[in-house]
Amino acid sequence: MSAFLDISHIDMTFPTPKGEFTALKDVNLQIKKGEFISLIGHSGCGKSTVLNVVAGLHQATSGGVILNKKEVKQPGPERAVVFQNHSLLPWLSAYQNVELAVKQVFGNSKSKAETKEWIEHNLKLVHMDHAMDKRPDEISGGMKQRVGIARALAMEPEVLLMDEPFGALDALTRAHMQDSLMEIQNELNNTVIMITHDVDEAVLLSDKIVMMTNGPAATVGEILEVNLPRPRNRLALAEDSEYNRLRSAVLTFLYEKQRKVEVIPTAAKTEAKNSEDDSAAASA
């Protein structure tokens, strides 16, 4: 049986003034219907590029994506994206933001009353029904992200793509949002690809964690199956040995196998300056 979503041997190269830059090399990933996948890796490893290729916002240099037996060639609402910076239209209220998506996707197939009900249903799902008429600049970052999720869910996508959806939120809000997302996932059982930097988040939410190697020419390093029973509770899991095994497996991958040496420019500069001072002192 072929996979529901087949990311098949994707290469991605970008032209740069210094020649071609290979961002992704032979990324291969098969996802079943209803699976929750996390993509984790160091920044700059091309996680977002993978997501954008699946979304259709980027075209792979070679290889391709097949969703439900159809090749992905352009963006579309059946692959709804939750963007990192919420990407709500700032001049529309929460309701109107969701409405734009619902009207575009369902058009005339829903009556006026059904449209209204569907928008309100989705806002209720993310607990935003109390602030439907607020504009993005009137609500907090977490609330904006909730509306962004409601907008994506309202499109009834075949696969939900989330690009570090909680990356810009504070820890408490993030935990709240993760719980909400698990609750929604419990109800809707969507197919989800989520990019994250957060190891706990990946283990808590996912069915599979896809760990990517460092770029350039990044690819899938290891895939970790998370077989923790659902519903999951973050407090109970903190003591769970399987949870901790998975967590350390991801940490080992990130910080031992794919250890990334970050060059901090200011530190490097002061060091260089120090050595200059040393040589100056030596010559004196």
Added chain:
Amino acid sequence: MTDSTSLTFKSTSTNPRFEAAYSWSKQIFKTLTLPAVGIAVFLVLWSASSMNIKTSLGQFPGPVAVAQQFGTLYDEHMESREKEQKFYERLEKRNAAKLAKDPNYQAKQRKYTGKETFVDQIGTSLITVMSGFLLAAAIAIPLGIWMGLSTTLNAALNPIVQLFKPVSPLAWLPLVTMVVSAMYVSDDPWVAKSFLNSMLTVTLCSLWPMVINTAQGVSTIDDDLVNVSKVLRLSPLTHVRKIVLPASIPMIFTGMRLSLGVAWMVLIAAEMLAQNPGLGKFVWDEFQNGSSQSLARIMAAVVVIGFIGFLLDKGMQKLQAWVSWDK
């Protein structure tokens, strides 16, 4: 030392009423007193220096002479209105009398042809500038949106925009005049040629800031919002209507504000040369007239021109605040 400072600090901070009154009076001082002082100093300097300037038309007018002229100009306007009313009354009476004699008489409707007063000319100037400005906006905003969306079109048109942007209205006017008199031939013209000349000159000069700002606003829309549009597969028209236009409204209005400022400046120059009834023509006529009152009347016009320009800008600013979402 430290004790006394902390004491004074306490005494002010524990008295919120005093503090509120203090900050309020400070506010008044800043927003009312200082501008009033500025204006007073300016009037004194003007008055003093005007006494030392002798021109062939007599002494340069000081503030008092100009203020008197405002009164005169208003009186002239009221007088002219009265004359106009009397003219129409007479006309009606005559027509009624003729109609009584001969029931088949076709009543003649003559128009009053008295000289335009200063107030009329303000009205004409406002109509001309708004017509020219609106025509420019109708061309510039769609063009700017198109240029902002298409890097190809932007690259093609940008040199032309940059070339025409700094051109003075005085250079356009002769060309516009000749083209209008060649193309606009009609026995029963809808509008006067002089009106068309100054209006089109205003349009030509006020196009560019709107084109540039609109294109800039459209091309710098957040990529995320464009991606939202792509994921939703909005049609090009819906994309422009739902995403591009609202997103660039603030920049479009910045361009419109700049353009309206340019339009008002250009209009006065254009009216002087095109002899379109309006404030520019008023200034020119007074200059040609050369009476002892002329300079004071021109100075009055200068004050009015400045004040209307200020009001137009304020109005545009209010409109911008009203339609913009990024307050």
